[in-house]
Amino acid sequence: MPVLLPDELVQPQGGRIVYVVMDGLGGLPRSDTGLTELEAAKTPNLDRLAATSALGLHIPVDHGIAPGSGPGHLALFGYDPVRYNIGRGVLSALGVGFALVPGDIAVRLNFATLDGQGRVVDRRAGRPSDSENRRLVEKLRARVAAPPSVSVHFEPEKEHRAVLVLRGTALAADVTDTDPQATGVAPLRTTARSKAAEPTAAALQQVLDSAFDALTDEPKANAILARGIDAYQEYPGFRERYRLNALAIARYPMYSGVARLVGMRTLPPAESDAASVRLLAQHYADHDFHFIHFKAMDSRGEDGDYDAKVAAIEAVDGLIAELESLQPEVLIVTGDHSTPSQLRAHSWHPVPVLIASRWCRGSKGATFGERSCGAGELGVFPAMRIMSLALAHAGRLAKFGA
Amino acid sequence: MPVLLPDELVQPQGGRIVYVVMDGLGGLPRSDTGLTELEAAKTPNLDRLAATSALGLHIPVDHGIAPGSGPGHLALFGYDPVRYNIGRGVLSALGVGFALVPGDIAVRLNFATLDGQGRVVDRRAGRPSDSENRRLVEKLRARVAAPPSVSVHFEPEKEHRAVLVLRGTALAADVTDTDPQATGVAPLRTTARSKAAEPTAAALQQVLDSAFDALTDEPKANAILARGIDAYQEYPGFRERYRLNALAIARYPMYSGVARLVGMRTLPPAESDAASVRLLAQHYADHDFHFIHFKAMDSRGEDGDYDAKVAAIEAVDGLIAELESLQPEVLIVTGDHSTPSQLRAHSWHPVPVLIASRWCRGSKGATFGERSCGAGELGVFPAMRIMSLALAHAGRLAKFGA
Numbered sequence: 001m002p003v004l005l006p007d008e009l010v011q012p013q014g015g016r017i018v019y020v021v022m023d024g025l026g027g028l029p030r031s032d033t034g035l036t037e038l039e040a041a042k043t044p045n046l047d048r049l050a051a052t053s054a055l056g057l058h059i060p061v062d063h064g065i066a067p068g069s070g071p072g073h074l075a076l077f078g079y080d081p082v083r084y085n086i087g088r089g090v091l092s093a094l095g096v097g098f099a100l101v102p103g104d105i106a107v108r109l110n111f112a113t114l115d116g117q118g119r120v121v122d123r124r125a126g127r128p129s130d131s132e133n134r135r136l137v138e139k140l141r142a143r144v145a146a147p148p149s150v151s152v153h154f155e156p157e158k159e160h161r162a163v164l165v166l167r168g169t170a171l172a173a174d175v176t177d178t179d180p181q182a183t184g185v186a187p188l189r190t191t192a193r194s195k196a197a198e199p200t201a202a203a204l205q206q207v208l209d210s211a212f213d214a215l216t217d218e219p220k221a222n223a224i225l226a227r228g229i230d231a232y233q234e235y236p237g238f239r240e241r242y243r244l245n246a247l248a249i250a251r252y253p254m255y256s257g258v259a260r261l262v263g264m265r266t267l268p269p270a271e272s273d274a275a276s277v278r279l280l281a282q283h284y285a286d287h288d289f290h291f292i293h294f295k296a297m298d299s300r301g302e303d304g305d306y307d308a309k310v311a312a313i314e315a316v317d318g319l320i321a322e323l324e325s326l327q328p329e330v331l332i333v334t335g336d337h338s339t340p341s342q343l344r345a346h347s348w349h350p351v352p353v354l355i356a357s358r359w360c361r362g363s364k365g366a367t368f369g370e371r372s373c374g375a376g377e378l379g380v381f382p383a384m385r386i387m388s389l390a391l392a393h394a395g396r397l398a399k400f401g402a
Numbered sequence: 403m404p405v406l407l408p409d410e411l412v413q414p415q416g417g418r419i420v421y422v423v424m425d426g427l428g429g430l431p432r433s434d435t436g437l438t439e440l441e442a443a444k445t446p447n448l449d450r451l452a453a454t455s456a457l458g459l460h461i462p463v464d465h466g467i468a469p470g471s472g473p474g475h476l477a478l479f480g481y482d483p484v485r486y487n488i489g490r491g492v493l494s495a496l497g498v499g500f501a502l503v504p505g506d507i508a509v510r511l512n513f514a515t516l517d518g519q520g521r522v523v524d525r526r527a528g529r530p531s532d533s534e535n536r537r538l539v540e541k542l543r544a545r546v547a548a549p550p551s552v553s554v555h556f557e558p559e560k561e562h563r564a565v566l567v568l569r570g571t572a573l574a575a576d577v578t579d580t581d582p583q584a585t586g587v588a589p590l591r592t593t594a595r596s597k598a599a600e601p602t603a604a605a606l607q608q609v610l611d612s613a614f615d616a617l618t619d620e621p622k623a624n625a626i627l628a629r630g631i632d633a634y635q636e637y638p639g640f641r642e643r644y645r646l647n648a649l650a651i652a653r654y655p656m657y658s659g660v661a662r663l664v665g666m667r668t669l670p671p672a673e674s675d676a677a678s679v680r681l682l683a684q685h686y687a688d689h690d691f692h693f694i695h696f697k698a699m700d701s702r703g704e705d706g707d708y709d710a711k712v713a714a715i716e717a718v719d720g721l722i723a724e725l726e727s728l729q730p731e732v733l734i735v736t737g738d739h740s741t742p743s744q745l746r747a748h749s750w751h752p753v754p755v756l757i758a759s760r761w762c763r764g765s766k767g768a769t770f771g772e773r774s775c776g777a778g779e780l781g782v783f784p785a786m787r788i789m790s791l792a793l794a795h796a797g798r799l800a801k802f803g804a
Contacts, residue, residue: 005464005484056782359745361431361438361772377752377772379782381465388466392750399748400463401473401483402490402630 006078006388006397007241014396015329015357017244018280018290021076021255022316023069024298025335026351026370028342030306037301037309037341038352039369043317045324046333046354046368054360054393056378057350057370058386060337066346072336073258077291078242078387079235086261087173087230092163094260095253096155100232105171105200107164108228109154110179111136111221112187120183124160125221136221137162143214147203157253164226166204172197172231175204179225187225204229237263238289242391249280250293259291277319284326292323298346301339309341324356330393331356332386333368350380357393408480408790408799409643416798417731417759419646420682420692423478423657424718425471426700427737428753428772430744432708439703439711439743440754441771445719447726448735448756448770456762456795458780459752459772460788462739468748474738475660479693480644480789481637488663489575489632494565496662497655498557502634507573507602509566510630511556512581513538513623514589522585526562527623538623539564545616549605559655566628568606574599574633577606581627589627606631639665640691644793651682652695661693679721686728694725700748703741711743726758732795733758734788735770752782759795 027036060067061081070091071081089106100106111125111133128136137156146152150168157163174193180186190208192201208226215222238246240263248259248266251273256266267283270276273294280290296312324331334353337346352373361377374380378389391397429438462469463483472493473483491508502508513527513535530538539558548554552570559565576595582588592610594603610628617624640648642665650661650668653675658668669685672678675696682692698714725733736755739748754775763779776782780791793799 005467009467359430359742359749359751361751362436363773364436375777377459377776377782378465379459379752379776381782385465388464389750390466392466392468397466397468397750399468399470401470401487402493 005400006391009397009400010241010243010391011396011398012243014288014391015394016288016290017330017332017390017394018292018323018326018328019076019390020320020323020331020333021073021291021293022297022313022333022335023293023295024301024337024339024346025313026338026340026347026349027301027309028340028349036370037306038313039371041310041313041317043313043368045317045320049320049331049333049356050354050366050368050372051364052360052362053354053356054378054389055363055366055373055376056353057374057380058334058353058383059350059380060383064348066348067337068346069254069336070258073255075383076334076336076386077238077262078384079262080384084235088228089163090230090232091254091257091261092157092161092228093155093165093232093257095255095257096157096163098153098155098163098165100165101167102232102234103167103171104232105166105173106230106232107166107204107226109162109164110225111160111162112223112225113220114187114223118186120180120185120187120223120225122220123179123183123225127159128221130156130158133157133159133162136215136218140211140214144207144210147206150203152207162224164207166200166207168203171200171203173200173229175201175229177227177229178208179227187223190226235261235263239263242387243396244289245287246289246291247280247283247287248291248293249276251276252293252295255293264291273315273319277322281322281326290328297335298339301341302344304341304344306341329357329395330390332390334386350374351383353378353386355389355393359393407802408793411799411802412643412645412793413798413800414645416793417796418690418692419732419734419792419796420694420725420728420730421478421792422722422725422733422735423475423693423695424699424715424735424737425695425697426703426739426741426748427715428740428742428749428751429703429711430742430751438772439708440715441773443712443715443719445715445770447719447722451722451733451735451758452756452768452770452774453766454762454764455756455758456780456791457765457768457775457778458755459776459782460736460755460785461752461782462785466750468750469739470748471656471738472660475657477785478736478738478788479640479664480786481664482786486637490630491565492632492634493656493659493663494559494563494630495557495567495634495659497657497659498559498565500555500557500565500567502567503569504634504636505573506634507568507575508632508634509568509606509628511564511566512627513562513564514625514627515622516625520588522582522587522589522625522627524622525581525585525627529561530623532558532560535559535561535564538617538620542613542616546609546612549608552605554609564626566609568602568609570605573602573605575602575631577603577631579629579631580610581629589625592628637663637665641665644691644789645798646691647689648691648693649682649685649689650693650695651678653678654695654697657695666693675717675721679724683724683728692730699737700741703743704746706743706746708743731759731797732792734792736788752776753785755780755788757791757795761795
């Protein structure tokens with residue numbers, strides 16, 4: 001990785017940073033009102049902050065690119081999301097707390113239902129409960145035979161999702177998914193995309209075949225589908241790159257996974273967003289940097305529910321004052337990408353970002369919305385640069401050059 | 403150096419460019435008025451220009467990075483400040499007019515005072531006068547013995563500052579400073595950071611030891627401290643890159659040094675900023691490009707004196723009309739970085755830039771200030787691109803592609 005400039009200038013001391021990620025924050029205007037979800041939402045706390053903060057729009061990955069959650073968050077944390085394009089399997093494994101070592105192959109699994117002809121009829125096996133999920137994983141652990149020289153690890157995630165890790169020497173990740181991403185067809189067989197990956201494809205297929213045997217008498221979850229296959233590599237972490245002792249507060253394993261990937265400490269998920277904020281406050285004194293993740297904006301956007309996304313934004317606004325009361329030197333509020341409810345999907349639209357600190361120009365009358373942020377002092381800029389700005393505003397960067 | 407696009411498109415003819423650098427121009431709002439130094443300053447000339455100019459904010463090096471004067475100016479001149487990160491010793495040597503050749507090692511020196519135990523008691527030796535400085539440098543020239551195969555050159559700078567140049571074959575710059583940057587401790591010994599630099603470290607230490615012997619009976623300046631050690635490399639100059647016959651008018655050696663580094667002609671410093679403007683006017687007909695540097699904004703910002711910085715800005719505004727009267731095809735006014743008086747230091751905040759020419763869109767009601775420039779047609783953009791805009795507005799760039 002080419003060292004980013006801030007890494008060389010980082011100082012060991014400085015102010016505390018609270019980094020709020022409102023997942024899927026950005027949106028599009030409703031045709032009747034002309035307002036985006038964020039512009040329509042009543043956000044008195046964020047609007048008050050906006051007037052004295054540095055505002056801008058960030059581009060998560062590149063112009064026109066709609067990012068997944070992994071690249072979206074990596075960019076927010078100052079990692080080049082194209083260079084560090086990480087498979088979902090690795091994020092899931094880290095998210096459930098599995099201690100990956102470099103070279104491990106991590107695979108995302110869905111429990112699925114096949115019909116008598118071996119065709120997928122439900123890619124989610126009727127969404128089993130988490131306890132049912134754990135029972136199925138225990139069954140796999142008990143019955144699946146490991147291929148020669150490879151150790152096999154199954155971990156439950158949530159509902160129909162689980163994680164498979166293959167550990168061995170000389171495994172390679174360039175093998176194909178078995179999830180056909182459709183019903184009415186049989187699961188695919190994994191194949192190697194390179195000569196070097198042939199032993200891995202053979203081992204993975206052997207594990208999957210053994211799993212199908214193990215699940216054959218299950219009424220619903222009688223198969224597994226594999227995707228997001230990737231090898232784990234170690235990332236230069238927050239402590240090493242930024243000299244930050246970082247804490248992540250997230251209620252979904254995926255986001256804890258990304259945070260762990262970059263060396264943040266994680267905690268067991270809180271029961272609610274308000275409880276997440278209390279958890280952060282409890283551990284505030286012990287860390288320099290606090291990432292807190294709120295999910296609902298993205299979920300409601302993907303549901304296509306404009307009003308529910310507005311309500312989700314308003315709920316987070318209600319938690320901002322408690323974060324402010326911790327008096328961090330830098331408070332950042334942004335999203336990892338846009339999820340316009342009209343699109344029902346992640347999108348490429350630039351994302352509002354607010355940096356509150358003593359050292360901002362601010363702008364009278366500014367509010368926290370897409371158009372208002374677009375007129376802000378930060379301009380439209382790459383998400384990867386937010387960390388430099390965070391460190392600068394926290395007094396943690398030395399001057400560059402004589 | 404990867405050739406920037408404008409270099410390939412540059413035409414031999416075109417209009418004249420006057421490039422005004424108001425050092426440390428950008429600032430932060432005062433909490434009571436909400437106005438930055440520039441916004442508070444009465445700048446009738448700059449405001450009049452702003453309404454018909456292209457306005458924007460430039461980012462000197464990168465988001466969140468506070469640049470030193472060297473990288474700040476290199477970026478303004480269109481050179482990648484990270485790739486061309488140059489040591490202060492080289493800038494000082496060029497600043498005092500020393501004719502460096504590639505491979506020379508240039509070192510910034512402070513005259514300092516040591517106590518009887520050899521500990522630094524004053525890192526600036528009581529700030530000797532310039533004539534006292536010259537006397538001390540003459541003494542060093544007369545008494546310091548050159549190491550084998552190395553020639554040694556001392557040059558006076560100002561007050562307590564001088565320059566040392568080592569010239570020889572196979573010298574390397576990766577040796578450590580001897581300035582402890584503190585009092586109460588002894589000067590450090592220089593050490594090599596690489597095998598290749600060991601002969602250089604030995605030669606430099608021998609010169610320093612000899613200098614200490616030469617100065618031993620001085621009441622105040624009985625030692626020298628070395629820092630900013632760097633090797634000189636040749637830069638592709640303004641004539642080569644831009645086909646510009648460039649003149650630099652600066653009253654501080656440091657800025658003349660950067661200008662010489664990129665092949666500008668320099669003149670002996672004028673006695674005042676007004677005299678600098680007259681000097682530029684005298685030599686106007688002989689050059690295509692005129693860089694003029696005004697220092698006081700930065701100094702008053704570093705003093706933490708908001709009102710004095712306002713006054714410094716107003717003083718430069720008073721000189722703008724005389725520069726306009728030369729009728730350059732392009733008049734650029736900007737800073738090399740921000741120096742908010744609240745921070746008392748260089749900062750990372752984007753810097754206002756104004757490009758006045760016949761070929762601008764302009765904006766009715768615009769003034770020359772941070773917020774007004776942020777809404778301008780140039781947006782928030784890298785300082786390195788200002789030169790392309792200067793050349794374009796001067797009619798000096800051909801169309802790119804068919």
